[in-house]
Amino acid sequence: MLEQWPGAALKFVNPEQKASASLGSVVAGNHPGGRKATIIVVCLVLVAAAATVAVLFWPKSTPAPLADPSISSVVAPPTIAAVDPPVTAAAAKIKPVPVRSGKKPTPAGVEKILAPALANPGLAKYTGEVVDAATGKVLWNTKSAVPSQPASTMKLLTGTALLTKVNPNTRLTTRIVRGTQAGDIVFVGGGDVTLSARPAGVTTVYDGAPTVADLAAQITASRYPVKRIVLDTGYWTGPDMAEGWDPNDIPAGNITRMQALMVDGDRKDPSKEDSSRTGTPALTAGKALARALGNPDLPVTEGTAPQGARVLATVRSQPVSVLLSQALLNSDNVLAEALSRQVAIALGGAPSFDGASQGIVIALKDLKLDTIGLTMADGSGLSHNDMAPTSLLADVMTLAVTGKVPALRSLISGLPVAGVSGTLSKDSDRFQTPQSKPGVGWVRAKTGSVDFTYALVGYVPDVDGRLLVFALNSNGVFSTGAHRTRPAQDQFAAALRTCGCS
Secondary structure, three states: OOOOOOOOOOOOOOOOOOOOOOOOOOOOOOOOOOOOOOOOHHHHHHHHHHOOOOOOOOOOOOOOOOOOOOOOOOOOOEEEEEOOOOOOOOOOHHHOOOOOOOOOOOOOHHHHHEEEEEEEHHOOOOEEEEEEEOEEEEEEEOOOOEOOOHHHHHHHHHHHHHHHOOOOOOOOOEEEEEEEOOEEEEEEEEOOOOOOOOOOOOOOOOOOOOEEEHHHHHHHHOOOOOOEEEEEEEEEEEEOOOOOOOOHHHHOOOOOOOOOOOHHHOOOOOOOOOEEEEEEEEHHHHHHHHOOOOOOOEOOOOOOOOOOOOOEEEEEOHHHHHHHHHHOOOOOHHHHHHHHHHHHHHOOOOHHHHHHHHHHHHHHHHHOOOOOOOOOOOOOOOOOOOOOHHHHHHHHHHHHHHHHHHHHHHHHOOOOEEOOOHHHHHHHHOOOOOOOOOHHHOEHHHHHEOOEEEEEEEEEEEOOOOOOEEEEEEEOOOOOOOOHHHHHHHHHHHHHHHOOOO
């Protein structure tokens, strides 16, 4: 369950209110954004970069006021600088980026440097935008106001809402309480999908996650005789699958049924990001607790925790800002959906697909962002009904890198680094062509992939030290052949790194 942020003002929406026409039903399933991989060293490198490199790119700016002055942004210390030097495997190679003052990129210069990438047939039918983050000036634009499927770049909108409406230090609590019958314990889910069934110290895809083993140890220490495990998933409401999600995506490892009680994101193999899911999250968690208690044959059933029940055990997740970074790095749909519900809860809405979508839209509007053309059916971008203009995604990224909304600096820390980490890692076959090599270590971006649509949204410093924000979306993509879309998008982003476009 959510640990409430003291003093936070709440904005209420009707939990029973149906989503507006823009929150339409989903009609088909899909697949998550980008291929995933785990890069062990990148977190250490990012921390080292933040701690050792002072990069002064931006004049001081005042945070933009929100629509409701009673709801303010959460000011969190940045995890990494908005512009760090290229990330490599060796921290010793990190050097500050030289800043050449007085050189501003121009639309003509950007158009020229992008010309070879834009001529690549692999980009297919694209929309996009490039922005000079320092001035907010649009340097290149092609139909960026036209809505398109954002795929997993939708997670950037979810993250923006989370960081501005929920205390980034909030942790989610899982509890074990006494049941109404003698020998009953109630396993109360609190929305923490990272809770791990693996023994302490054994690797999972969620570094630093709490464990079922810890819960079991506390229960054992209480000397309460356990005869049955009752599963309480009432923290979330509404359907556990978004309309149109394909059930086949569960064994494929892309998603699971969204229940507030689960372990390891419901993965069958918690050490593998792309592992198949069980499709029965709460039941799987209950059986894991039984095994941890040394009695795998304990009966497991559904139920509700009694009011005021004695607490036997508790564990807490990592802060939601850390969870968001994990969700962005490997494009984790289940974790993103869980975090989207925290936005709804913070605003007094229903912790459901509809409530989360409504809460995210409210948060974006409070930041004075133009949400025309935005359609949200979920918080992960898994739905084919999700639509967003690339201009909106570029606006969100610009807010994050300029520091105008300090809370959004944590959005940057979760972005994959080209050729190094997450869904842009070398193991994901990203930034490996000669045309895209200049972007390795420099480009930081969120990927997205839904069947015939690929997206890439991020930022990169040009050769003059100017931050260029980009949002690119390709439809009718090519996943095989001589003109594959992902390398073409990588070429686009890498070209901006070589830009001396004044």
